[in-house]
Amino acid sequence: MKLNMSAVDPVRYTLETRFKFRCHKGISCFTRCCSNIDIMLTPYDIIVMKERLGLTSTEFLERYTYTTIDEKTSHPFVFLRMLDDKERRCPFVTEEGCSIYDSRPVNCRYYPVGQGVIKSLRGEKIVAEDFYFFLREGHCKGFEEDQEWTIKEWRTDQGIDIYDELNMQWRVIQLRKNPPGHVLESKKQALYYMACYDMDRFRRFIFESGFLEYFEIPGDRAGKIENDEIELMKFGFDLAKYILMIEETLKPRTA
Ligand code: SF4
Numbered sequence: 007m008k009l010n011m012s013a014v015d016p017v018r019y020t021l022e023t024r025f026k027f028r029c030h031k032g033i034s035c036f037t038r039c040c041s042n043i044d045i046m047l048t049p050y051d052i053i054v055m056k057e058r059l060g061l062t063s064t065e066f067l068e069r070y071t072y073t074t075i076d077e078k079t080s081h082p083f084v085f086l087r088m089l090d091d092k093e094r095r096c097p098f099v100t101e102e103g104c105s106i107y108d109s110r111p112v113n114c115r116y117y118p119v120g121q122g123v124i125k126s127l128r129g130e131k132i133v134a135e136d137f138y139f140f141l142r143e144g145h146c147k148g149f150e151e152d153q154e155w156t157i158k159e160w161r162t163d164q165g166i167d168i169y170d171e172l173n174m175q176w177r178v179i180q181l182r183k184n185p186p187g188h189v190l191e192s193k194k195q196a197l198y199y200m201a202c203y204d205m206d207r208f209r210r211f212i213f214e215s216g217f218l219e220y221f222e223i224p225g226d227r228a229g230k231i232e233n234d235e236i237e238l239m240k241f242g243f244d245l246a247k248y249i250l251m252i253e254e255t256l257k258p259r260t261a
C-alpha cells in the first residue's frame with residue numbers, strides 16, 4: 007500500500023499491542039477506505055484474486071494492475087488499478103462492501119494496521135523481521151468502536167497468517183539493495199517480475215522453453231511446481247534470489 011504518511015502513527019508496535027477497532031456495515035464511513043488509495047498486491051494475493059475472478063495471472067495483471075520499479079532495489083511492485091472516476095474507487099467495491107471479500111488482498115485485511123519489515127541477522131542468515139504501525143485516517147470511524155484486539159488477534163480474525171507465511175521469502179528479497187550505481191538489466195527485471203507475479207506465464211516459461219536444459223530441478227520438485235501454484239510461486243522466489251545473486255538457490259547443469 008502506498009501510505010498516506012500523514013495518517014501513519016510513527017511508532018513501532020508488536021503482535022501483542024492492543025487497540026480498539028471495529029468495522030461493520032452500519033458504520034458511517036462504510037467503504038470510505040476503498041477509494042483514493044494505492045493497494046500493493048503480493049504474489050499470493052494475485053494467485054487468490056485471479057482464481058476468484060476466473061482469470062489467468064496474465065489477464066488479471068493486465069486488467070487490474072500497474073507496476074512500479076523501486077530504484078534502490080529494482081523490486082517490481084504491483085498495485086491494484088483504481089477506477090478512472092472522481093473518487094478513484096476500487097474496481098471491487100460495491101454499496102454492499104467488497105465484492106471479493108473472501109479473496110481481498112492482504113493489505114486490505116491488515117487495514118488499519120500497517121506492516122513493516124527490517125533486516126536482521128539470525129546466526130549467519132539474513133531474516134526479515136516484522137513490525138506494525140497504525141494508519142489513523144480522519145474518515146475511519148472504526149477506532150471509535152469498543153471492540154478490543156491485539157494485533158495478533160486481528161491478524162487471525164482477518165485470515166492474514168497464511169498470506170504472511172507464503173509471502174515471507176518475497177519480502178526477504180525486497181531487503182536486497184542494488185549495488186551502488188547499478189540497476190537490474192531489463193531482461194532480468196522482466197524475469198524477476200514474471201517469477202514473482204505471473205504464474206501462468208512462468209509455468210510455461212519453465213516447462214515450454216529450454217529452462218530445464220539449463221537448470222536442474224532436483225527430486226520430485228519439477229512435478230510439484232507443474233501441478234501446484236504455491237510450489238510454483240516458491241520456485242519463483244528461488245529464481246528471483248538467484249537472479250539477484252542473493253542465494254545460490256538453483257543449480258545450472260553446466261558452467
Ligand atoms: S479489494 Fe475489497 S477491501 Fe480492498 S479496497 Fe477493494 S473493495 Fe475494498
Ligand code: SF4
Nearest residue numbers: 029035037039146148
Ligand atoms: S471503519 Fe475504517 S476500515 Fe471500516 S469501512 Fe470505515 S474507513 Fe473502512
